[in-house]
Amino acid sequence: MNHRQLFLSHLAQTTDFPLLIEVEEAEGIYLFGAEDRKYIDLISGIGVSNVGHRHPKVLQAIQGQLDKYLHLMVYGEYVQSPQTLLAKALCDTLPDHLNNVYLVNSGSEAIEGAMKLAKRYTGRSELISCVNAYHGSSHGALSIGGNEIFKRAYRPLLPGISNIMYGAYSHLDRITEKTAAVFVETIQGEAGIRVACKEYFQALRKRCDETGTLLVLDEIQAGFGRTGKFWAFEHFEIVPDMVVCAKGMGGGMPIGAFIANQKVMAAFKNNPLLGHITTFGGHPVSAAASLATIQILQEEKLIDQVEEKANLFKKLLVHPKIKGIRNKGLMMAVEFESFEVLKPIIDRAIELGVITDWFLFCDDSMRIAPPLVITEEEIRIACKIILQAVEELS
Template sequence: MLSPRQLFLQHQAQTTDFPLLLEVERAEGVFMYGPNGERYLDLISGIGVSNVGHRHPKVLEAIQDQLGKYLHLMVYGEIVQATPARLAHALAQTLPASLDNVYFVSSGSEAIEGACKVAKRFSGRTELIAFNNAYHGSTQGALSLNGSESFKRAFRPLLPDVRHIKHNLMEDLQQITSRTAAVILETVQGEAGVRVPDQEYMQALRARCTEVGALLILDEIQSGFGRTGTFWAFEQCGIVPDILTCAKGMGGGMPIGAFISRQEIMHSLKNDPMLGHITTFGGHPVSCAASLATLQVILEEGLLAQVPAKAARFKERLVHPAIKEIRNLGLMMAVEFESFDILKAIIDNAILKGVLTDWFLFCDNSMRIAPPLTITFEEIDEACVLVLRAIEEEVRF
C-alpha cells in the first residue's frame, strides 16, 4: 500500500517544486505532531488561521454541537439558520455601527471578490485602486488587485480598470478620483512583509475616499480576529472603512470568510440583477459555529490584552547580528535577514529542531511569525531558543 507521502506526491496537486512534506498526524494548541512522535511548534498558525490554537476545546464543542443538528441545507441567503445569524450579530457587536451587514463566503479570496463586486454595483463606477506589493488572494479578480507583477503576469489578461499606487505615500492619494469605485488596502500589508502604514496616511486615505465618493475597502483577512492586539487592526488607525473583509483567523481552523458593510451598500446586490452575489457553501453552519466559538474565545479568554506582551517577548528574545529588523503589529511579525538563501536555510534548520516558520510571498528575506494568540510565554521562549540555534548554525560572521 502506498504511504500518505507517496499518495500526496502522485495524486495531490502541488504548488511548488519543494513542498515542506511534513507529515502531521494530529495537532493541539501550538503544536503539530508527526506519525513517529515528531513535535513541531507552530509559529505561523496555518498562515494566520489558528488564532486560538489547533483544536481549541470550545471550537470543537461548537462544531460537534452543530454536527448533531444539520450540515449544508441550501445556497446562501435563502433559509434562516440560527448559527450564521448569531455569528453575524456577534461580528456586528465588534464593529462600528456603520458595519452592520455581513455576507458570509467560503474564503478570503471570495470575500475580496464580493467586496469589489458590491463596491462597483453600489457606486456605479468601474475603477479599482490597490497598492504595490498588495496581496488579496489568488482568484482572477483578487489576483488583479495584487501588487506583484511577477506573481500575476502569467495569468493576464486580468480585470481591466485596476490601478496600483504606492503604499504609505501621500502624493499618490491624488490618483483616487471621481472615477474610482473603491480603494482596497490591507490594514497591515501581509505578504509585503508586515508593512504598517502611518496613522496620518490612513486618515488622509479615508478623507480622500470620502471627498471623491470612493468606497474604502480594508482587507483584514490576515490582520483581523485579534492578530494585531485589537479585534480589528483598523481600530488602531482612527478610521472606519466602508467595506471590511475577513477570513483566515475567523474560523478557528474551519474555512469561512465574510465581507461586511452597511445595509444600504449590501442591499445593492439584491436587485439589478437579483442574486448579485451567490455562493453555495458560504455561511456553512459548521464553519459558522466554529467562528462564533472562536470569536467568543478571543473575547472571553482575554487574548487581545495578552498580544502586546507576547509580541514584546519575541522581540526581546530574538536578538542576533543576522537579524536586520523586526517589524510587527501585535503578533503579526516579520524578522528580516540579509537574503532569501540565508532565511531558507534557517527555516529548514528550525524545522529539524521542531519549529515551523515561513517567509512572505513578496518579501522572501523575512521570516513570518504569527503564532496562535494562545501561545504561552514559556512556548515563546522555547521557540526563540530553537530559532536562534538554527541561526547560529546557518549564519557565519
C-alpha cells in the same frame, strides 16, 4: 503507497519543493507527526489558528452543530441560527456603520464579493489597490494584487485596475470620482509586515470621502485579534466602508466574510436579483466554529495579551544576523540579509521542531504569527530553537 507517495502522485502541487511535513494530530500551538515528531507552529497555518489548533470550545461548537444539520440551502434563503448569531456577533465588534454581513468560504471569495459590491453600489468600474498587496489567487483577487511576478502569467486580468504605494501620501490624488473602491490591507502581509501611520490612513479616508470612493480594508490576515485589536483598523482611528475577513475567523474551519452598511449591501437585491450567490458560504458548521472563536478571543482575553507576547519575541530574537523585526502585534517579520541566508535557517528550525516561513513578496524576512494562545514559556522555547538554527548556520 504511503501517504507521502499518494500526496506527490495525486494532490495538485504548486511547487517542486513542498515541505512534506506529515501531520497526524494538532493541539494548541503544536503539530504532531510520525515517529514522535513534534513541531511548534509559529505561523498558525498562515494566520488561521488564532485560538490554537482544536480549541475545546471550537470543537464543542462544531460537534453541537453536527448534531443539528449541515448544508441546507444556498446562502441567504433559510434562517439558520449559526449564520444569524455569527453575523450579529461580528457586527457587535464593529462600528455601527458596518452592520451587514455576507458570509463566504474564504478570503479570496470575500474579496471577489467586495469587488462586485463596490462596482454595483457606486456604478463605477475603476478599482485601486497597493503595490505588493496580496488579496488572494482567484482571477479577480489576483487582478487587484500588487505584484507583477504573480500576475504576468495569467494576463489579461480584469481591466480598470491601478496600484498606489501603501503609505504614500503623494499617490492619494490618484483616487478620483471614477474610482469605485480602494482596496488596502490594513497591515500589508505578504509584503513583509508593512505598517502605515495613523495620519496616512486618516488622509486616505478623507480622500475617499471627497471622491465618493468606498474604502475597503482587507483584514484577512490582520483581523481577529492578530495585531492586539480585534480589527487592525482600530489602531488608526478610522472606519472603512467595507471590511473583509477570513483566516483567523473560523478557528480552523473555512469561512470568510465581507461586511458593509445595510444600504450598500442592498445593491445585490435588484438589477439583477441575486446579485451575488454562494452555495456553501456561511456553512453552518463553519459559522458555529467562528462564533465560538469570537467568544474565545473575548472571554479568554487573548487580544489583551498580544502586545506583551510580541514584545517578548522582540526581546529574545536578538542576533547579529537579525537585521530587525517589523510587527503589529503578533503579525511579525524578522529580517535577515537575504533569502539565501534565511531559507537554510527556516529549514533547520523545522528540523529542530519550529515551523516558520517567509513572505511571498519579501523573501528576506521570517514570518512569525503564532496562535494567540502561545504562552511565555513556549515563546522562550521557540526563540531558543530559532536562535540555535541561526547560530548553527553562522
